[in-house]
Amino acid sequence: MDEAPAGATRNMTDETFILLRDFIYEQSGIYFADNRKGQLEARLALRLKVNNLSDYDKYYYLLKYDPNSAREMRALFDSVTTNETSFFRSLPQIQAFQEKVLPEVVTRKEKLNERRIRLWSAGCSTGEEPYTMGIVLRQVLNDDSAAWDVKIVASDISEKALRSARAALYSDYSLRSVPPGIKQGFFVPEGSSHRIVDHVRNLVDLQYLNLNDTRRVQLMKGFDVIFCRNVLIYFAPERVVDADLLGRQRRGGVQDALARLGDAEQRGGHPPQLDARAPSAAAGIHRTCSRAPSPPGPPARSPTPRSTRSSMPRPAVTAKAPA
Numbered sequence: 001m002d003e004a005p006a007g008a009t010r011n012m013t014d015e016t017f018i019l020l021r022d023f024i025y026e027q028s029g030i031y032f033a034d035n036r037k038g039q040l041e042a043r044l045a046l047r048l049k050v051n052n053l054s055d056y057d058k059y060y061y062l063l064k065y066d067p068n069s070a071r072e073m074r075a076l077f078d079s080v081t082t083n084e085t086s087f088f089r090s091l092p093q094i095q096a097f098q099e100k101v102l103p104e105v106v107t108r109k110e111k112l113n114e115r116r117i118r119l120w121s122a123g124c125s126t127g128e129e130p131y132t133m134g135i136v137l138r139q140v141l142n143d144d145s146a147a148w149d150v151k152i153v154a155s156d157i158s159e160k161a162l163r164s165a166r167a168a169l170y171s172d173y174s175l176r177s178v179p180p181g182i183k184q185g186f187f188v189p190e191g192s193s194h195r196i197v198d199h200v201r202n203l204v205d206l207q208y209l210n211l212n213d214t215r216r217v218q219l220m221k222g223f224d225v226i227f228c229r230n231v232l233i234y235f236a237p238e239r240v241v242d243a244d245l246l247g248r249q250r251r252g253g254v255q256d257a258l259a260r261l262g263d264a265e266q267r268g269g270h271p272p273q274l275d276a277r278a279p280s281a282a283a284g285i286h287r288t289c290s291r292a293p294s295p296p297g298p299p300a301r302s303p304t305p306r307s308t309r310s311s312m313p314r315p316a317v318t319a320k321a322p323a
Contacts, residue, residue: 009048010055012041019060020044027073028157029212030080043079047072077210078160083125087132087170088177090229094136097225102140105224116149120220122211122228124154127165127196127204128174129227134200135186153220155209165206168196 012020014037021032021040032040044059051072053059063069063076088094109115117137121130130152141148156162171193175183187194211217 009045009053012037012044012056016056016060017041020056020063023060023063024076024080027212028077028080028210032080040080044076047075047079050075074159077157081125081156081158081161083158083161083164085125085128086174086177087128087135088179088182089128089132091177093229094132097133098136098140101225102136106140115147117151118223119150119152120223120226121152121154122209122220122226124156124161124165124206125158126161126174127154127168127206128170129229130154130165130204130206131168131196131200133225133227134196134203135182137203138186138200150203152204153223154204154206155211155220156206157208157210159208162206162208165204168201169193170196 017032017037017040021037024040025031041056044056048054048056048059051059051062053062063072066072105117109117119130119133119137121133124130133152137150137152138145141150154165156165169190170187175187175194178187183194186197186200188197209216209220
């Protein structure tokens with residue numbers, strides 16, 4: 001093999017791409033198709049520089065065999081996830097959530113004499129989505145907010161994104177779709193940025209969660225509404241069914257859980273755990289089904305040699321079900 005010049009990084013070979021792609025898939029469920037080799041190479045280039053490595057083979061061996069690789073695994077997940085988001089993203093879905101979904105949940109709860117609402121933002125990124133959910137909740141409940149027990153669980157696999165979410169400080173660009181009245185009522189200016197108000201911030205429970213960790217995801221049940229916008233598109237079909245983060249809600253005691261999907265996920269067809277006939281389905285909000293059909297076959301991808309199967313334990317994860 002030709003040596004790279006001193007200080008340079010060798011290009012990722014096809015063989016190394018398969019090794020890294022399959023390793024990431026096994027550890028997180030995130031899948032890079034064959035045509036995304038360049039994207040993976042670009043996203044991992046900084047990790048090679050940080051670790052003073054000259055080629056991607058060495059980075060693979062670091063991840064798989066180094067006994068102290070747990071911290072690097074977290075940095076890897078930060079690198080391969082996309083955190084592009086904003087407040088009130090996809091206004092038609094937010095309107096459906098505010099005008100149809102939440103009032104329906106509130107009415108049903110009141111009939112049951114139960115004033116408890118649990119929401120989940122699965123793949124919350126830097127926090128704009130769960131805080132948007134909190135703002136809308138405050139608006140819907142209005143003066144009655146204090147009488148309700150409300151919690152929004154917000155999870156992500158990126159520690160970097162979660163740190164930003166905990167800071168709750170956002171630029172004008174993140175607020176570009178926020179109506180002026182909401183901006184004035186729910187954000188406090190802080191220098192050139194804007195901080196979410198405490199009575200919304202305190203509704204959100206931010207936590208690290210790898211959706212590929214089935215044991216942890218099994219704890220995530222009992223939610224009335226799940227926001228998983230542009231989350232399922234990163235998973236191969238069989239991993240989505242295995243995690244069953246949508247269909248599990250009925251088995252957790254919620255008869256009418258709803259899930260909000262992103263535009264790309266809807267174009268790919270409705271996940272089997274969701275009922276496409278729900279009234280708000282056109283806006284990307286669907287009821288969960290009591291049982292999902294048999295999972296589809298795995299996506300077409302290069303076979304993984306036995307020698308590339310990872311035996312490294314996943315980083316420690318603490319996932320909390322809604323209280």
